[in-house]
Amino acid sequence: MFRQRANLRHSLIALVTCLCVTVLYSPLMGRVLAQTTPVAPTAVAAAPWLGATSHTLTVGEQMDANLAAATAPLLAQGMAGGPVVTYVTMLNSQSIVPTAPMTQARGVVGAALAGNRLVVRASFRELTSALRDYATDPLDPPNPNITSGFHIHQGGPSENGPFQYALTVTMNPNGLGGSAMGDYTLTPDQLQALQNGRLYVDLHTTRNRGGELRGILMPA
Template sequence: MNRKRQILFNFLLGVAACVLLINLSSAPSFSNSAISVPQAFQASNLDLINQQLVANLSETDDILMAQNTTAGPIMRYVAVLNKNNVIAPTAPSSSAFGAAGAVLVGDRLIVKGDFSNLSSALRDYATDPLDPPNPNITSGVHIHQGESTTNGAFQYALDVTPDASQLKGRFSGEYTLTQEQLQALSSGNLYVDLHTQMNRAGELRGVFQAY
C-alpha cells in the first residue's frame, strides 16, 4: 500500500505542477499521456482524487483476494475523469471530476470509481434512450473503446450508486475482456465516460492508463 500511495502521490504531484503552469501561461488545457486537465481544475481536488485512486485500487485488490484470482501477472490502471476529454458538439458546462482505479488479471478487469460535483443527475437511458435504443446501456457511466479524439464504441455499462443528491457517487464493474479490448486497454484506447441530464452527450471522460 505504501508503494501505491507513493506512485499515486507522484502522479498527482505532476498534475498539480502542470495546473500551476497552466494558470501562469493562461493556456486552456494541459495534456500528458492522454490525460487532459482543465484550467478550472481546482488544486484542492487533487488530494481527494489521490485518496479516491488509492481507495479504488485497494478495493480492487481486496476483490481479487476474495475471489482468489491473484495468480498470474497483475496490471493496474488509473483514469482521471474531467470535462476537457469529452468529445461533444457543445463543451460540457461543469465543475465535476472523477477518478477510477482498475486491476487486470489475465482477461478479467475489475473497476472501481467515484464522481463528484455533477451538473445534474445522471442520464436515465430508460426514459431518455439512444436512437435506436441499446438495451445494454443500463446506467449513465460507461466503458468505451476508441481513440482520445473520437467517441468510441460502447462496451460496458458500469453499476452506479449515487448519493441522495444524485450529484456524487460511485461506480464499479467486473468484466471479461476480449482480445481486442485487451489490446485497446494496453494502447490507451479504453476509457470511462459519464453522461448527465444536462450534458447528455457526456460530462466527464477519462482514459485508463497503466502505472
C-alpha cells in the first residue's frame, strides 16, 4: 500500500510539472509575459513617428526604427532609385571633447543618404538638464543658424569641429528626452567628410553647454 501511494504521489508531481512547463512555454503565456515584463534599462526615448508603444523598444530596435524613418522620405519621393547608404551612431558622453561630462543620458541616430541628400532621425533620453537655448545663451559671435541644441559638426573624434547643421527637436513632457530630425543637402566637402567618418552629431544642455552626448555617423 505504501509503495502504491508513493507511486501515485510521484505520478501527480510529474503531471503537475508537465502542465507547468507546457503553460510557461506556450505562445499565449509568452505574449502575456512580454506584455508584463518591465522595460529593459537600455530602452531609449520614444520618437513621435514610432507610435505610442515605442517606449518599450530596445536600443537596437530604436536604431532600426530611426533608420526606417530616415529612409522613408527618400522612398516616398522616389529618390531611392539609386543607392541609399545608411549611417548610424550611438550618442554617449565619453565621446565629448575635451572632457566627458557626468550623465546617464544616451541616444541613437539613424541617417539615410541618397545622392547628396541626408535625412536624419534621432532619439535621446535622461539628459541632465534642458537643451541649451542659443537664443539666450549664444556663441560668441552668435550664429543664427544654430536653432537648437542638437547639431551636426564636421571633425574627427578628438576635435571639436565647425558647426554644419541644426536638427529640429521635439522634447518629451519631462524636458529631458525627446526626438530630433533633419533633412539636408550636403556640399561636396560635407559629403566627403561623411564618407570619411568626419561628420559627428552632438547634443548640448544647459548643464553641459559644451556637449553632453556625441557620436560619429558611421555606415550601418
